[in-house]
Amino acid sequence: MPDFPQESTRTDSAPKERAPTEIPLRASLELGVIGNGSVAALIDREARIVWCCLPRFDADASFCSLLSPTRGGGDWVIELEDLERTEQFYLVNTAVLVTRLFDHHGGAIEITDFAPRYRSYGRLYHPEMLVRRVAPLSGSPRIRVRMRPLCDYGARVAQTTSGCNHIRYLLSDVVQRLTSDVATPLIERGLAFGLDRPAHFVFGPDETLNDNVADFVHLALERTLDYWREWVRYLSVPYEWQAAVIRAAITLKLCQYEATGAIVAALTTSIPESGGTVRNWDYRYCWLRDAAFTVRALNRLGATRTMEEYIRFAFNLVASKELTELGPVFGITFESELPERQVDTLQGYRGMGPVRVGNDAWRQRQNDVYGSVVLASAQLFFDCRLEHRGDEVTFRRLERMGTMALRMAEQTDAGLWEYRGRVAVHTYSAAMCWAACDRLAHIATELGLDDRARYWHEEAVQLHARIEARAWNEELGHFVDAYDGEHLDASLLLLADIGFVEASDPRFIATVDAIGAALGRGDYLFRYLAPDDFGAPETSFNICTFWYIEALAATGRKERARAMFEHMLKQRNALGLLSEDIAPASGEHWGNYPQTYSMVGLIQAAMRLSRRWEDAL
Template identity: 80%
Template sequence: MPMPLEGMPESRARPDDTGPGDSNTRANAQTLALGVIGNGSIAALIDGMARIVWCCLPRFDSDASFCALLSPQREGGDWIIELEHVERAEQEYLPNTAVLVTRLYDRHDNAIEITDFAPRHRSRGRFYHPVMLARRIRPIQGKPRIRILLRPLCDYGARAPETTSGSNHLRFLLSDVIQRLTTDVAVPLIERGLFFHLDRPAHLVFGPDETLVTSPADFIHSSLEYTIAYWRDWVRYLSIPYEWQEPVIRAAITLKLCQYEATGAIIAALTTSIPEAPGTRRNWDYRYCWLRDAAFVVRALNRLGATRSMEEYIRYVFNIFSAEGDHEVGPVFGITFERELPEREAAGLDGYRGMGPVRIGNDAWRQRQNDVYGSVVLASAQLFFDQRLENRGDARTFQRLESMGRMALRMAEEPDAGLWEFRGRAAVHTYSAAMCWAACDRLAHIATELGLKDRARYWHDEAVALHERISKRIWNERLGHFVDAYDGEHLDASLLLLADIGFVRGRDPRFIATVDAIGKALGRGDYLFRYIAPDDFGAPETSFNICTFWYIEALAATGRKRRARLMFEHMLAQRNPLGLLSEDIAPGTGEHWGNFPQTYSLVGLIQTAMRLSRRWEDEL
């Protein structure tokens, strides 16, 4: 086993902690120093010592076969490639790919290199993205000794799987799938977890229970080559900003890894139950598709020119809405269109750093969150205006979106849980109402583009009337700024989006006053809280990353770009060693909290970089 932390029993060493000499992450050992590999079917989290500590099989929201991140009560839940007497590690992505490389060095000048990826490339006119993890281990220095511990668990850590073996493979009967490890390492060495000298490259393919038609070495060699080519080709066509290219590219690739290829669903994060702060019960399952979060992802990728994600997501949304009609729509769905996501607790997992409970499912599906109608329309709008698309939006598509507009009009001024998903109270939230206005406003623009004059006039008039009603109820004359709910007195960070969605202009004095009030009330140094008023679980303890990015954008929109750039550079410095972000940051320590990697946070990074970057033309 890798060396545990000093003073901790080996079985409770935290899976995201680094080895004693890891220069990349030693200074920030308490952060989520994890990398992500994936292919649109599955994704895995890998720590700084190349341990796979989280992966759900056979899809994002399935049983966590690798669950060491959440402290299983049984031994295992991980896939370790251990270098004997390891002393330090280095880790990086191959540039412009989702291929992760880790180099481990021991105290005797021996070293190995581990290359991790999930195959993704075009094959026979389709995308090849199997439920598969591939690992290559190479000796790069001296005579290293390693051992391989492949220890998946079942039922969220509750039991070990049944296994069988052959001459060159191991089979694992997991909860929802049978996986086969095919390898050119002698099978008994893996079965018994024995150390051996690595004198040649070793190859491990953990995938469907099928026989490889070629050797593991040849399969990995060709799959790695094709996968690298796929990601570099995808990145090549991104419309990235002049500045901060590497952070934007890494964020974009990671967002792409959070889209489920089979349906187009985009999940909020790959994990469940990483708490928002130490010891809090604010820990939720984010492995589902929130229509709002996914719409933010689509808009960010659209700005980069990656429009296929939008087309796939709209396909997912229309599959949901085809059965809904003009009825209320829930805020969150399963990745294969599940409407009910009942919440329960996993008894076999103690939680991230022992901070349970671990939740499976999310009761937010029961809530009313009225901003979803505007989210869907805004995510779909580019379909009607982008001439690059093969299947642009037409009158029939517009008619389907109109059901969202009708629901927006019906629900705009009805109480809801809001985008922060309050579980114990409801109000007519400003952001929800404004997004309902945005649905009507964009439908008017789309109708105009399609030449549907009567529909354009109808939606324009409804948008104007709704805007007037909302404006009267969300402005607090005594306080001198917009408030979070009709006739309210509190602030929340979603008010920073009023300019972004076009409800007010960025230089509107009311918006500037609101931005200033939010910075004063919700700011903590270079971080921003989403709100500070106590909710169902008390007062929030950590800043919300996307809110910090919203504030930076609002500063830029109101003309304070120097301050905005300084804050943005600070946020870039808070990314983990591989350039990723979780949901929250503790202002006092810079420690990452919340589910990981958080699509919201990466969206904020991309959007802010696009707004603040100098233009290419200014530098060439």
């Protein structure tokens, strides 16, 4: 078999007496992700697929063992008898994951997992399909294949029918077919067998696989590797920390739903923000803000197609002429209502419920969304590399965001932290509405629309003055989180990034210092500390730590920023991924996973801190 280059060879040498299902505390989110823009799956260190929603990111979780189904199952296991230790890594610059399992007797197998994504017949081939290849490496390994998808979020076992070389699974929203060169009774009954040659598994749409399954897997793997390596090749990566940035960029790409351009905040639901809390939310939807952060990060790397697809998604949302206000979060196929409910058939991550499906944030007003869409779209009008640049028609569509921003800028909202029990005129929301007006003025100037440029410039200047007057607290000596307020939150670190103030402005420097003193815990930063609807936060918020790192660098404290950044790189799991939150005392990962916010923060901090290629070579 080909000796593909690997990205990491970090090893988990488990004590022999430890049960394979027991996971050390720090390693609880040691999960890899594979995907292709249609489907994504999370895979643990023993190559168990523990989370996958079919036929799309926000559908029923057919593989849901990550959230402890009450009836058991909900996974796809390739089990090696007498397992002793494992190794896991990505093939360099790809979304192809390799797991090696070693037994006590010198036997070993290698499992290669991927979701096909490549160009075929002039279009992108990215079906709702997971592909697995299991190959013997040494000795006489014996394996067992356990295929146990569930339906209705763990409520019932999937019905099956089988043929000579396939098994059909009747799932909640789709029928999937497993095609393999392993005899179907061995899979259906979970029987152990000796692995003396590679075995192949294709779990995809209920269609006959016309090719020999081994040939299909081999060709699909080669083409998928080629796709990802070509995609990475055109990224404008920084000189330093290239592998970390590339892994973050690939992960962000896996969180975009190709059919509509929507970008989910994370691939999971209900991984709590800290242990024993009810801060369990469903992140499998498209927050316009989170998606805009993702777009801006990938734009900085030159991956502009994500921006074009996201803008297509956003413009579809505002197509109605009657629209006067935009919600903060949508389903990945434009659903505007996402009713939240609890699922009793899943006990939760490590038994920590409740498990929620849907997210009532759709009912909230979060006024920063208008600026988020405009800022994510602005490069469309200035980047000469784009085949379809923004024009006057596109600008007129975007102006609707500005009109709504002006109307909503100084109205109360839930803010970007989505408070469920209080509202205020949040400084960040108002500043993002200003940013919408400011960028529209620049875009209009670029298009030669002088009257519109003057209009948006004047509106931006006036709004800016009003925000400054109400968001600066002279007595405290720093900006505050809301009009006439007294508190701090980490979003104030972005005021320089969006151009509301200069990084050299003494008011911004004072605000950065105040945030570090109030919200910092060692090398971590909390988003806020004031108790909210569910009490005081217990974990740091990864993107806030990265925002603080960027703010330190922007205000001339690069050595401290670099030290904090290097520390955050060490907090990633063995595969280079991050969840939403970290417990400062233990370094344990919490929150939904993989978190786009966190990977965005890593990319942007690396881009700011890295030495320039010109200076390094």
